[in-house]
Amino acid sequence: MAQIDTLKTLLQIDDSQEGLLNTLIEQCEAEYLRRTHQAEADEPIVTKMVIEQYNRLGNEGIQSISYSGINETYESDYSEQTQKLIRSKTRLVAI
Numbered sequence: 001m002a003q004i005d006t007l008k009t010l011l012q013i014d015d016s017q018e019g020l021l022n023t024l025i026e027q028c029e030a031e032y033l034r035r036t037h038q039a040e041a042d043e044p045i046v047t048k049m050v051i052e053q054y055n056r057l058g059n060e061g062i063q064s065i066s067y068s069g070i071n072e073t074y075e076s077d078y079s080e081q082t083q084k085l086i087r088s089k090t091r092l093v094a095i
Contacts, residue, residue: 003025003043003046003047004018004021004022004025006047007021007025007047007050007051007054008021010047010051011051011054020054021050021054024050024053024054025046025050027053028046028049028050028053029041029046031049032045032046032049032086032089035086035090036086036089036090036091037090037091037092037093038089038091042085042089045082045085045086045089048078048081048082048085049078049082049086052078052079052082
């Protein structure tokens with residue numbers, strides 16, 4: 001199954017969101033490559049990154065909310081599990 005089809009299934013969305021998913025895939029692949037210094041992206045990790053980015057587009061990314069002061073706090077990075085996966089693929093680069 002292609003990555004885009006996997007994402008549509010996991011996120012339970014239809015073809016109308018395909019453009020958005022393609023954009024998120026490109027952005028997450030670029031971020032993965034920048035963080036890890038790998039030659040190519042690891043599809044399962046990028047898929048997790050895309051899901052987390054997609055969920056932040058709505059209220060799903062809210063970490064906490066306060067109704068009286070209308071304070072909303074969003075998660076600033078990927079979940080700890082996704083961060084560990086990214087770190088596990090990171091290569092050290094000599095400067």
